[in-house]
Each structure stands twice: as C-alpha cells, then as structure tokens.
Amino acid sequence: MIHFDNVTKVYSHQSRPALQGVNVAVEKGEFVFLVGPSGSGKSTFLRLILKEERPTQGGIQVAGKDLSRLTNWKIPHLRRRIGCVFQDFRLLPNKNVYENVAFALEVIGKPRRFIRKVVPEVIDLVGLEGKSHRMPDELSGGEQQRVAIARAFVNRPMILLADEPTGNIDPATSIGIMKVLDRINRTGTTVVMATHDAAIVDAFRKRVVELEDGRVVRDQSRGVYGQAYGGV
Amino acid sequence: MRVQFVLQEIWIGLRRNLTMTIALVVTVAIAMALFGTGVLLKMQVDKSNNYWSNKVEVSIYLCNKLSANPACKKAAPTAEQKGEIQKQLEGMSQVAKVTPETAEQAFQRAKEQFKDSPGIAGSIQPGDIPDSFRVKLKDPKDFAAVVAQMNQRAGVDQVVNERAILEKFFKILGGLQWAALTIAAIQLIAAVLLVANTIRLSAFNRRRETGIMRLVGASNIYIQLPFVLEGAIAGLVGGVFAAVLLSFSKVFLLGRLQKNLQFATPLSWVDVTTVIVASMCFGVVLCALASFLTLRRYLKI
Numbered sequence: 001m002i003h004f005d006n007v008t009k010v011y012s013h014q015s016r017p018a019l020q021g022v023n024v025a026v027e028k029g030e031f032v033f034l035v036g037p038s039g040s041g042k043s044t045f046l047r048l049i050l051k052e053e054r055p056t057q058g059g060i061q062v063a064g065k066d067l068s069r070l071t072n073w074k075i076p077h078l079r080r081r082i083g084c085v086f087q088d089f090r091l092l093p094n095k096n097v098y099e100n101v102a103f104a105l106e107v108i109g110k111p112r113r114f115i116r117k118v119v120p121e122v123i124d125l126v127g128l129e130g131k132s133h134r135m136p137d138e139l140s141g142g143e144q145q146r147v148a149i150a151r152a153f154v155n156r157p158m159i160l161l162a163d164e165p166t167g168n169i170d171p172a173t174s175i176g177i178m179k180v181l182d183r184i185n186r187t188g189t190t191v192v193m194a195t196h197d198a199a200i201v202d203a204f205r206k207r208v209v210e211l212e213d214g215r216v217v218r219d220q221s222r223g224v225y226g227q228a229y230g231g232v
Numbered sequence: 233m234r235v236q237f238v239l240q241e242i243w244i245g246l247r248r249n250l251t252m253t254i255a256l257v258v259t260v261a262i263a264m265a266l267f268g269t270g271v272l273l274k275m276q277v278d279k280s281n282n283y284w285s286n287k288v289e290v291s292i293y294l295c296n297k298l299s300a301n302p303a304c305k306k307a308a309p310t311a312e313q314k315g316e317i318q319k320q321l322e323g324m325s326q327v328a329k330v331t332p333e334t335a336e337q338a339f340q341r342a343k344e345q346f347k348d349s350p351g352i353a354g355s356i357q358p359g360d361i362p363d364s365f366r367v368k369l370k371d372p373k374d375f376a377a378v379v380a381q382m383n384q385r386a387g388v389d390q391v392v393n394e395r396a397i398l399e400k401f402f403k404i405l406g407g408l409q410w411a412a413l414t415i416a417a418i419q420l421i422a423a424v425l426l427v428a429n430t431i432r433l434s435a436f437n438r439r440r441e442t443g444i445m446r447l448v449g450a451s452n453i454y455i456q457l458p459f460v461l462e463g464a465i466a467g468l469v470g471g472v473f474a475a476v477l478l479s480f481s482k483v484f485l486l487g488r489l490q491k492n493l494q495f496a497t498p499l500s501w502v503d504v505t506t507v508i509v510a511s512m513c514f515g516v517v518l519c520a521l522a523s524f525l526t527l528r529r530y531l532k533i
Contacts, residue, residue, distance in 0.1 A: 050447075073451075073452065076449040076451045076452070077449060078449070079447060079448065079449035080448065080449030081449075082449075083448075090440065090443065090444060092440060092441060092444070103441075104444070104448040106234055107237070107444075107445045107455075108448060108449055108450055108454070109234060109451075109454065112234075151444075152448075155448065
C-alpha cells in the first residue's frame with residue numbers, strides 16, 4: 001500500500017536532510033505507529049505520502065501508484081484515497097458536525113443523495129450519534145477529533161494518516177479515539193499514525209517504525225514506544 | 233460540479249470583504265466607462281472623418297468689389313480670367329473635379345444652410361459670397377500644392393481649405409479620446425491591483441476551507457473556481473455601472489457634441505451597445521484573469 005524506496009528528503013535552505021535513505025513498506029490493512037522525537041521526520045514522511053512534498057531522492061509508491069509519475073492534476077485523485085487527521089482537528093467553526101463531514105464529499109462533487117446516506121453512517125461509526133447538529137465549539141476535544149476522523153473516513157479511503165491525533169486530548173479520551181481508529185483499521189483501511197504518546201503505543205502493540213534524525217532506527221511488529229523514552 | 237456549493241462559496245467570499253469588493257466594483261466601473269468613452273470618441277472621429285473626407289473641398293473664392301485682398305483691387309476678374317483659372321485647375325494632377333459656383337448659387341446655398349437661424353439668413357445679401365470654384369481633390373492631403381499655385385493667380389481672392397477647419401475639430405476629439413484612454417489605463421492598473429488584493433484577502437480568509445479541500449482531494453477547479461468567479465462577478469457588476477455611465481456619456485457628451493458641431497455625425501445606439509458589451513467582457517475577463525494569476529501565488533495546490 002505504501003512503499004518508500006531509499007527515500008531522502010532535503011528541504012531547500014536546510015543542509016540536514018529531513019529523511020535519509022528511508023525504506024519502509026506498509027501493506028494493505030496494517031496499523032503502523034510512527035514514533036520519534038520532534039524533527040525526526042515523521043511529518044515529512046506523511047507529507048511525502050500525500051505528495052505535498054517531493055522526495056529529493058528515491059521512489060514512493062502509494063496505492064499502487066508511483067508518485068514521481070503522478071501528474072499535478074491527478075494529485076487530487078490520490079488524496080481522495082487517503083484520509084487525514086491532525087492534532088488540531090482542523091474543523092470549520094461555522095459548520096456543524098454534519099456539515100463538516102459533508103463538506104469533504106461536497107467539494108469532490110458527490111451527489112447530494114449519496115451524501116445524505118453516508119454522512120449519518122460515518123457519524124455513528126465514530127460514536128457521535130445524535131450530535132449531528134452540534135457546532136464544533138459545543139464539543140469536547142475528543143468529540144471534535146471524532147468529527148475530524150469521520151470527515152477523513154467518509155469517502156472510505158484506502159489509507160488513513162493521523163498526525164498526533166491524541167496530542168491535544170487527555171489520556172482517558174485518547175483511548176476512545178484509538179478505539180475509533182482501530183475500528184476503521186478493521187474495515188481494511190491501512191492506518192499510519194505518527195505519535196508521541198508512549199502509553200497508547202505500548203497499550204496497542206501494533207507495528208512500530210521509529211525515526212531518528214531522518215533515519216529508520218527500528219521497525220518492529222507488535223512493538224513498544226521505545227527504551228529511550230522510558231517505554232519499557 | 234455542485235453549482236449551489238460554488239455559488240455559496242462566492243457569496244461568502246464577496247460578503248466577507250465587502251469594502252474591498254465595493255472599491256473593486258467602483259474602480260472597474262470607472263475604468264470601463266473611461267475606456268468605453270475613449271473607444272466611442274475614437275469611433276466618432278473615424279466616422280465623422282470618413283463622412284467628411286468624401287465631402288470636403290478646397291474653395292477658391294474669386295475677387296469681387298467687396299474683396300479685402302489688395303491684389304483684387306476691388307474688381308471682379310474678367311470672364312477670360314475666370315476661364316483661365318478653371319482651365320489651370322482642371323489641368324492639375326491633384327484635382328479630381330472642379331465645380332464653378334456663381335455668387336447667386338452661393339447665396340441660395342447659404343440661405344438654405346442657415347434657414348434655422350433667421351437672423352443670419354436674413355442678413356446675407358446676394359454678392360456677399362463671391363463667385364468661386366469648388367475643387368475636389370484626389371487626395372485631400374495634397375491641398376497645399378493647389379493653394380500655392382492658386383494664391384498667386386490674378387483674380388483669386390482667397391483659397392479656403394475646409395479640411396483645415398475639420399482638422400481642428402478632430403484634434404479636439406482626438407485629445408479627449410487620448411485623455412479618456414490614458415485615465416482608463418491608469419484605472420485599469422488600479423483595478424488589477426485591487427483584484428489581486430481582494431482575492432489575496434479572500435484566499436487568506438478561506439485558508440481553512442481551501443486547506444481541507446486540498447486534503448480531501450478536491451480538484452483544482454473546485455478550489456479555484458469560487459475565487460475566479462468572485463473576481464469575474466465584481467468585474468461584471470462594475471461593468472453594469474460602466475454601461476450606465478457610458479449611456480450617459482452617449483447622451484450628454486456625444487449628444488451635445490452633435491448639437492453644437494455640425495461636423496459630428498451621430499453615433500447609433502448599436503455602436504454604443506457594442507462598445508458597452510465589449511468593455512464589459514473586457515472587464516470580466518481582466519478581473520477573472522487577475523484573480524486566477526493571484527491564486528497561483530497564494531493558493532498552494
């Protein structure tokens with residue numbers, strides 16, 4: 001599903017590479033934790049998958065497509081197959097829960113009838129039954145993140161990328177968010193989650209890819225957060 | 233493509249920076265109106281020029297007892313002299329046609345021309361206007377040669393080139409036209425800069441929305457169309473105001489010109505409508521294009 005083949009990324013105006021010779025293969029349906037300190041290259045890794053950035057060297061394949069051969073006007077089609085969740089939720093404050101989720105389908109031109117059918121389904125899936133008409137500022141952080149997940153998942157992407165989805169949420173609520181991501185993973189969606197949250201990584205025991213200074217220093221199935229950060 | 237969605241986005245964009253939108257509409261309206269006025273004046277000049285260049289003639293007035301020219305010695309030329317002048321005129325290579333006009337004919341023509349002003353018509357006496365030759369040139373620009381040869385002839389009082397009078401009138405119109413076009417050009421630059429600024433503000437205001445649109449895979453057209461249409465609509469509204477201003481300038485500027493100057497041939501409303509439609513299209517395309525180019529800088533794909 002996601003293949004990084006010896007990928008190096010150097011941002012202009014920076015001498016130190018953000019990623020250096022990264023080889024990672026994520027198969028369909030996997031759940032991968034991407035861990036490492038700030039500046040280790042986690043966000044760059046996610047941005048490369050979305051083709052928001054181009055690798056300086058090496059090849060990337062996503063959903064069977066070679067990104068270097070993907071023309072600019074086909075990038076939107078790639079992104080329709082990838083859902084994204086962020087630490088800061090990125091909801092539209094002037095739209096309610098239903099409208100926020102529906103927005104993702106409206107802007108890719110889905111018919112109204114289809115939207116009316118799938119949006120309530122996905123709102124139920126993330127555990128927000130009956131809160132369709134709430135505005136984002138009437139929701140808790142955890143609930144807002146559920147809306148963001150619903151929006152990322154409503155178009156049934158093949159891949160869900162989550163960049164510190166529990167970063168702004170207290171530990172108890174984080175478990176609920178993780179359960180939603182786990183539920184989505186069980187539908188066959190590949191999930192890649194960048195995180196600092198040692199407790200969650202240790203509790204879930206999924207594959208762990210650890211980055212440090214732009215290099216993969218550990219790739220472990222059913223791994224823990226890591227010795228250096230007091231995980232074990 | 234969800235039309236309602238795009239329209240809603242445009243409405244939000246226009247409403248959110250209303251002051252900029254108003255400034256933009258006003259600037260576009262003035263720019264388009266001046267541009268249209270410039271074009272109308274140009275059409276007026278071309279049309280009048282065309283009409284009159286077929287009609288203007290060089291008039292060669294012969295001496296009579298009222299002539300102020302000392303060379304005339306207050307006496308009309310003899311029939312022999314007249315014949316010689318006519319012969320010489322017909323022999324010139326620049327001359328297309330020579331028509332003699334007697335004092336009596338000239339008197340009748342003047343009475344006809346001023347029939348709307350009884351004061352003038354009544355004060356004209358037969359013989360006020362002397363015998364003359366009305367000369368039509370092959371190329372109106374060659375009048376200098378004819379003037380030079382005729383001025384020295386015995387029996388010739390004065391040579392009047394009607395074109396010189398027309399030229400003055402065209403010069404004034406031409407000056408007005410360039411003034412209008414110059415101000416229009418400056419206004420157009422202002423309009424383009426305002427469009428760029430408005431769209432930049434709009435893009436900044438909606439960066440959350442466009443950021444999400446990008447992430448969920450909205451196509452570039454879907455992301456950019458509301459902005460480009462926002463510019464185009466502002467251009468269109470400005471164009472409507474410009475159309476009103478242009479109608480005014482047709483009625484008041486050109487209309488008055490025609491009333492006061494016999495040289496101005498009237499422009500039809502069809503011409504004016506053509507100019508209005510053309511300047512509106514120009515305004516809309518310009519605004520849309522300016523929006524599009526601004527987006528390429530401020531809206532990352």
